[in-house]
Amino acid sequence: MPVFFNNADNFHSWFTEEDCLDPEHEQTIRLKNLLKPLLLRRTKREVASSIPPKVHIDIYVPPTEQMCLWTHKVLHHEVQTMAANGHMRALNISSRFAHIRKVIQHPYLIPGAEDLHTDFVTEDIVNFSSKMILLDKLLKRLRARGSKVLIFSQYKLVLDILMDYLDWREYEYCVLSGATENEKRLAQMDEFNRPGSSKFVFLLTTRAGGVGINLVAADTVIFYDMDFNPQMDLQAEDRAHRIGQTRKVHVIRLLVRGSIDELLYHHSTRKRLLDESVIRASAKPGRQLETVAFEYQRKSLLAEGLVDLAAIDEKLDELMRSMGPLDGPYTKDFGLQEDCKIMMSGVPCELQLDTLLNPGQLKNKRKQEEIVSLMPEKRARRSIHQHF
Numbered sequence: 282m283p284v285f286f287n288n289a290d291n292f293h294s295w296f297t298e299e300d301c302l303d304p305e306h307e308q309t310i311r312l313k314n315l316l317k318p319l320l321l322r323r324t325k326r327e328v329a330s331s332i333p334p335k336v337h338i339d340i341y342v343p344p345t346e347q348m349c350l351w352t353h354k355v356l357h358h359e360v361q362t363m364a365a366n367g368h369m370r371a372l373n374i375s376s377r378f379a380h381i382r383k384v385i386q387h388p389y390l391i392p393g394a395e396d397l398h399t400d401f402v403t404e405d406i407v408n409f410s411s412k413m414i415l416l417d418k419l420l421k422r423l424r425a426r427g428s429k430v431l432i433f434s435q436y437k438l439v440l441d442i443l444m445d446y447l448d449w450r451e452y453e454y455c456v457l458s459g460a461t462e463n464e465k466r467l468a469q470m471d472e473f474n475r476p477g478s479s480k481f482v483f484l485l486t487t488r489a490g491g492v493g494i495n496l497v498a499a500d501t502v503i504f505y506d507m508d509f510n511p512q513m514d515l516q517a518e519d520r521a522h523r524i525g526q527t528r529k530v531h532v533i534r535l536l537v538r539g540s541i542d543e544l545l546y547h548h549s550t551r552k553r554l555l556d557e558s559v560i561r562a563s564a565k566p567g568r569q570l571e572t573v574a575f576e577y578q579r580k581s582l583l584a585e586g587l588v589d590l591a592a593i594d595e596k597l598d599e600l601m602r603s604m605g606p607l608d609g610p611y612t613k614d615f616g617l618q619e620d621c622k623i624m625m626s627g628v629p630c631e632l633q634l635d636t637l638l639n640p641g642q643l644k645n646k647r648k649q650e651e652i653v654s655l656m657p658e659k660r661a662r663r664s665i666h667q668h669f
Contacts (some may be wrong), residue, residue: 284303293528335522337547338600340415341538342593343585343627344385346658351388352582355380362392373524378541381578382637384508385540386439386506387413406442411525411534411588412505413446415625418593419503419533426483429473429498434505434516440484443505447482454482459489467514472500487517494654496520500528500607505535507542511549529611531604538627539581558586586627597624 312388344352356361360372374380384392386533387410396405407413416432434440434475437458447454473496474482483496487508499521508514520528536542552597599624605616 284292293484307514321385325549326421329524332522332524332526333609334618335518335532336531336617337532337534338617338623339534339621340596340623341536341543341624342415342540343413343588343626344540344582345409345414345588347388348384348411349583349587351384351391351394352381352578355384355391358392360391371572377419382541385412385542385578386410386434386436389442402445406446406449407600411537412586414504414590414592415597416505418597419447419449420450420458420482422597424452424502426601426604427607428501429480430480430482430501430503431496431499431521432484432505433514434484435487435508436506437486439505440486443484447484452481453479454484455480456484457489457494458486461489470494470496485517485520487513488649494520495523495525496527497523497527500526500530501533503535504533507534507546507549507551509545514549528608529605529616531617537581537582538624539578541578544577566640583630586629589626591629596625 310531351360353576357375358371358374360374361369364370380391388394389406390410394409396403407417420430424549432443433445437460440456440458444454444456455470455473457466460490461469469483470480473483475498478498483499502518504514504517508517518530518532522532534546536546589641603617609615
């Protein structure tokens with residue numbers, strides 16, 4: 282093989298990415314025939330056909346006002362942070378791409394977004410982020426269904442926010458990240474998988490744990506955000522979908538319409554399709570894609586309006602009905618049979634990123650009778666601001 286393809290230019294003169302996305306294309310077939318003697322690949326479908334199927338569900342939801350506000354602040358370098366001398370100064374943002382992606386995960390990841398005048402978790406932890414609104418409503422329905430859930434995020438700071446949220450809702454959970462000691466990992470996995478365990482959610486960072494994590498007690502996998510390499514997400518979702526699983530696994534991905542994540546997911550899907558056509562994987566998006574994604578969120582975030590709570594409730598109720606019974610039977614007559622996409626409609630608005638409401642206007646717009654919800658007899662929230 283090195284004799285024929287001694288450099289990348291030579292290889293690309295024979296095979297192009299666009300053509301190889303199609304598994305029936307002549308170039309794809311030719312490349313597969315070249316690789317076939319060099320690769321040995323077995324799949325679960327071939328060696329463990331008794332495992333129930335796995336279905337992917339992509340849910341697209343419009344942004345909240347706070348997500349739009351903090352996107353505007355990042356774009357215009359208006360984020361303030363406290364300097365060592367106690368004075369406020371503009372946050373040094375070397376990469377706006379990274380920071381507007383943080384806004385899409387949760388505005389709390391941006392200095393100044395979280396109310397630091399209280400040490401307790403409030404409803405803002407849900408209301409500021411459309412992903413959290415969707416997750417909150419989804420977990421309520423999954424718990425009533427009797428499901429157990431894995432939630433993955435690329436970022437440890439996002440897990441800290443999710444831990445505060447789960448404590449606030451009084452959901453019992455386990456946590457595993459790269460910093461978790463091996464003994465604690467094993468103990469948490471055993472407890473989560475134990476029949477009759479009260480643990481409802483297992484929080485994990487996407488790349489933590491390698492191949493040794495077996496969490497077949499879970500029947501639902503939720504990706505709060507996505508990894509640049511689709512192979513990492515595929516490996517993560519198989520923590521639940523492996524030998525020993527007795528229920529159909531639903532893999533749910535949360536995406537914000539008009540955001541960087543939506544465009545990166547499209548890029549990631551292309552890489553996954555290429556891998557399915559001709560075994561290949563790549564690492565992270567190039568600089569050109571980052572620029573395109575940045576402009577996409579700047580221009581498209583408000584295109585579908587703002588998050589509509591009633592629309593979320595309606596779509597999630599429909600999803601729960603279509604998922605079918607928790608314990609089967611898993612036949613063509615029951616439950617979801619194919620991967621699907623759910624597009625949440627938004628409430629139309631005339632705001633643009635250059636004319637967004639300022640914090641004072643947003644505060645006046647909120648309900649005057651709103652009550653701060655504290656966590657009774659629970660510890661104060663975690664502070665993520667020590668990292669700024």
